[in-house]
Amino acid sequence: MSNRVKEITRIGVFTSGGDAPGMNAAIRAAVRTALYHGKQVTGIYHGYQGMIENSMFDMNSRSVSSIIQKGGTVLKTARCMEFKTPEGRAQAYRNLQAAGVDALIAIGGDGTFTGAEIFSREHDIPVMCIPGTIDNDLNGTDLTIGYDTANNTVIDAIDKIRDTAASHNRLFFVEVMGRDSGCIALNAGVAGGAEAIMLPEKDTAIDELIEMLEHGADRNKSSMIVIVAEGDKNGGATNVAKRVKEKFDYFDTKVSILGHLQRGGAPSSADRVLATRMGYAAVNELLKGNTRSTIGIRGSEMVTTPLEEALSKKELKLNEDLVEIAKIMAI
Numbered sequence: 001m002s003n004r005v006k007e008i009t010r011i012g013v014f015t016s017g018g019d020a021p022g023m024n025a026a027i028r029a030a031v032r033t034a035l036y037h038g039k040q041v042t043g044i045y046h047g048y049q050g051m052i053e054n055s056m057f058d059m060n061s062r063s064v065s066s067i068i069q070k071g072g073t074v075l076k077t078a079r080c081m082e083f084k085t086p087e088g089r090a091q092a093y094r095n096l097q098a099a100g101v102d103a104l105i106a107i108g109g110d111g112t113f114t115g116a117e118i119f120s121r122e123h124d125i126p127v128m129c130i131p132g133t134i135d136n137d138l139n140g141t142d143l144t145i146g147y148d149t150a151n152n153t154v155i156d157a158i159d160k161i162r163d164t165a166a167s168h169n170r171l172f173f174v175e176v177m178g179r180d181s182g183c184i185a186l187n188a189g190v191a192g193g194a195e196a197i198m199l200p201e202k203d204t205a206i207d208e209l210i211e212m213l214e215h216g217a218d219r220n221k222s223s224m225i226v227i228v229a230e231g232d233k234n235g236g237a238t239n240v241a242k243r244v245k246e247k248f249d250y251f252d253t254k255v256s257i258l259g260h261l262q263r264g265g266a267p268s269s270a271d272r273v274l275a276t277r278m279g280y281a282a283v284n285e286l287l288k289g290n291t292r293s294t295i296g297i298r299g300s301e302m303v304t305t306p307l308e309e310a311l312s313k314k315e316l317k318l319n320e321d322l323v324e325i326a327k328i329m330a331i
Helices: 023-036 047-053 086-099 110-123 147-168 183-191 206-218 236-247 269-287 307-312 320-329
Strands: 010-015 040-044 056-059 103-108 127-131 170-176 196-198 224-229 252-257 293-298 301-306
Touching: 010 023, 010 047, 010 086, 023 040, 023 103, 023 269, 040 047, 047 086, 086 110, 103 110, 103 269, 110 127, 110 307, 127 269, 147 170, 147 183, 147 224, 147 252, 147 269, 170 183, 170 236, 183 196, 183 224, 183 320, 196 206, 206 224, 206 236, 224 236, 236 252, 269 293, 269 301, 293 307, 301 307
Parallel strands: 010 040, 010 103, 103 127, 127 293, 170 224, 170 252, 196 224
Antiparallel strands: 040 056, 293 301
């Protein structure tokens, strides 16, 4: 929390890193809350890249009409290597100054947060971050924007796959996003009734997985679904399926990689409300003098966490109760 409250007249809003359903709802809330408080708003296209390339425009209330229901981000997003250099950040700051932007709201993941924290310290510009990522792998919040929608997308896919798997006595390996975090795999696996879940945080040996599958076969299961997070240590769904098939051929084995469809689609009601609350809170925190923090939700309450603290705590733990529940529900 800054001790010196700067007078803010124009807030810049941008999205960065991977897109997530609900980002548009956060943009809409931030813009309209700022306007409500008599502040001007600048939209920045393509995240940090847009700052460097001076791709900015004035936003008004109509700029964010009819976007709350849309997936992706109307402000676009990009990864920017140039912003990682002092020269790139200096150019971005000059462009922001020329546009009259004296505070920023950044919507994205940990890469976005890292860039915002460094930029704010170097150039003394207030910044508030909003966690937008389907992976739900950020500290300082129970939930990130896009996570609920991605889960619902995966569950819908699992339900459809289950129909065809049961019709043909098939074993499906379904790969979901999660390079470092198994949150989507775990929650969608439990909700979708998966027989096994492979997580980056857990070492599940192929022999152990086969033992679980054989147990299901012994109980005459007509089909089975294994959820594999893309970051699983066994190398993803294709490799896991190949290794299992070499030792266990009871079922016809298929692989389905859901890929980027998990990021798309209209945001769920929960994500729209969460994103709106976060966009509203981000503006209000900036106007109170808070800076270099991230907005989060704990229980039902909105909270803030200093970026330095949020970025230093990398050890995010899975819900061990849910891991145990997943095993019991698969019997």
